[in-house]
Amino acid sequence: MVTVHNLGYPRIGAARELKFVLEKYWRGDAHEQQLQGVASELRQQHWTHQQACDWVPVGDFSLYDQVLDASVMLGNLPARFAHLPPTELATYFAVARGVQGDEAASACGHHGGDAAEMTKWFDTNYHYLVPEVSADTQFSLNSERLLTQLAEAHRLGVRAKPVILGPLTYLWLAKAKDGSDPLALLDRLLPAYQTLLSQLADAGADWVQIDEPILVTELDHNWQHAFSRAYHGLQQRGIRLLLATYFGPLRDNLQLACQLPVAGIHLDAVRGRDDVPRLADWLGDHKVLSLGVVDGRNIWRTDLNATLDWLAPIAEKFSQRLWLAPSCSLLHVPVDADVETDMDREIQGWLAFARQKLAELTLLRHALNHGRDSVAGQLAANASAIRARRESRRVTVAAVQKHFAQVDGSWGQRASAYPQRSEKQAAILALPPFPTTTIGSFPQTADIRKVRKQYKSGALSEQNYRAAMAAAIAEAVSIQEQLGLDVLVHGEAERNDMVEYFGEQLEGFVFSRCGWVQSYGSRCVKPPIIYGDIQRPYPMTVDWIKYAQSLTSKPMKGMLTGPVTMLNWSFVRDDQPRSLTCQQLALAIRAEVQDLERAGIGIIQIDEAALREGLPLRRSEWQGYLNWAVEAFRVAANGVADETQIHTHMCYSEFNDIIGAIAHMDADVITIETSRSHMELLDVFRDFHYPNQIGPGVYDIHSPAIPSAEQMVALITRAAQTIPAERLWVNPDCGLKTRRWEEVLPALRHMVNAAQTLREKAG
Ligand SMILES: CN1c2c(nc(N)[nH]c2=O)NC[C@@H]1CNc1ccc(C(=O)N[C@@H](CCC(=O)N[C@@H](CCC(=O)N[C@@H](CCC(=O)O)C(=O)O)C(=O)O)C(=O)O)cc1
């Protein structure tokens, strides 16, 4: 008998209940009790959604982030919060969001309240809070949260499988500020895990899922050895460990994984299917083989008949030792496709969100345990949905294919090299030294979002909606003129999201109404769905940018999202290589770039905020990705005359390994995140002799703190020691959409003053 289990469930709520109560709580409009009440209701609801599973994850629910939960459980909070009670909610949110202003002064000392660093969870658009460690770190177990949730689940009759982050992955995710090696802390960490497992056994847990996704990355000998050592130390009477790996194949770590003394192994059989024969051979006679056969990273229905054909011999061999699951936690997909009644019916029929994915798994279980005939009707319905998608005439568009066939190497090439282009651009733009600009978005105020909601629900006419957006743009332009910025932006008021906005206007995309996916904390994104060939039926931004330009004599930057970021932040069709879909996106963006140029816009920014996160988890595969990703950017950007200045923006701070690819993008100007690293990041640009212009961020937009002009002068002075001053721009780290005007106005005023000071100093 095959078993079905789940690795993790979306926790934000189908109607984003958790987001709304969290934000209420943070505003002081809800008590802790109310927050915990909603959280508990959500857990119950989610367990109900999963009740058909034989094992249901418990402990995957988090009020903010599962890695922060692990840090709290292991008693490892950043030292600057050490004086706060470690298990209190106020401490938890202080680490997640920082403690500001007066609160910081009283609670944490002058600058002690900075939030923990946030970064991408593997190759997803989810962000976790980075554990901070040092050579002195000590761990002490606080398992109350997990044990309470386990008791709650048991009370409700849930067949609970506690989920914990494994010790190696925890240390791998951690950053040591003192330069020490986090792996050296393993011996200090393991006793906490041993005690935890024994407590879980006492609390009646049978299986424990222990997540070690780093097993799908290239691990050196030290880490591989540490796995053996750790797991030999974690054997515990009365508890069976299911070692969960996901986001890729095990490959060179497969043998290691098979040799670990655990009771079962979960493999992502969507991305790691080629591993299955070896895993099945090497696993041994007693271990459970859990196969993630339903894609937890995408929203397409699974081809159940093909999956059954493939699974049948494995089920025969493993019998009750075969478990089925999604490939990874369902955190990365929305909750329910059935509520998407506004969506094109045909395409809705091709989709499976979290609830539908679990239903697919139980159907597979039924077919394997009781024969396919017992679910013949449902399997036939699945087959017809799969066939409908495969044969749909809406997926392939002849005009796109024809356009695509015309692309040759010249499309990615500017007419002249950077030195010639920059002279021409400088002559036209006549910008001062240290030109100031911003990254694109201005605060998305509650008013702006409310107006959009009214428009989308039909309560506001298109004319009135556009008038409201025009007013917001005009205000943003006027504010920038008053501030004295050199290159202006329109502020992106009309955009719900930098990816969704463009997807909504392109053919080949569909949109969900409620398909929210958590990005971090209470923040969510609604990734567009790419189902077919992509075309741009009409210009997407030209009217707004032209309007903004008409309000000022200063240069107005056109503002676009690049093809690689569009791809990486969407749910992408799985019937052709991602590189091909990316090229189609590139052609659509290229057409927009050329239309902006024709409309007289002389500076165009193409954001590639997600270029780096698309890097495969294994380094050996990086170059292949970078080749097509950079070429897609070049095709999008380089169809313009030398006089048009192309900017790109990347809001992350790790360029060391990809600087060659960044240089090959050949944008005239790149704006990057640097303020937190105090410009250290620029060393790599210097060492590489990066030739083009750079705008290193001088204002950390993730913090509500308002940097002074002096701080910004110091940062740019530091930057000028690394990069020639004539190639430096002055700008924030990223867009300002999540900030409030009260923070943005003084910060930008200081930024303009800082540039002025630098110009005076330079004489
Ligand atoms: C730069 N980042 C982005 C990533 N991915 C993207 N796709 N986009 C990004 O910008 N990944 C990396 C980072 C992640 N960072 C963020 C930052 C901020 C958010 C965020 O603020 N998300 C919003 C939702 C944004 C949105 O789509 N808004 C819509 C709908 C607004 C809405 O919810 N309206 C309410 C009613 C509001 C009212 O009445 O006042 C409703 O419909 O009920 C819009 O503006 O129209 C969030 O709130 O979570 C995400 C990732």
Ligand SMILES: N[C@@H](CCS)C(=O)O
């Ligand atoms: N232009 C976008 C980039 C974010 S990465 C913004 O300013 O919000």
Ligand SMILES: [Zn+2]
């Ligand atoms: Zn950014």
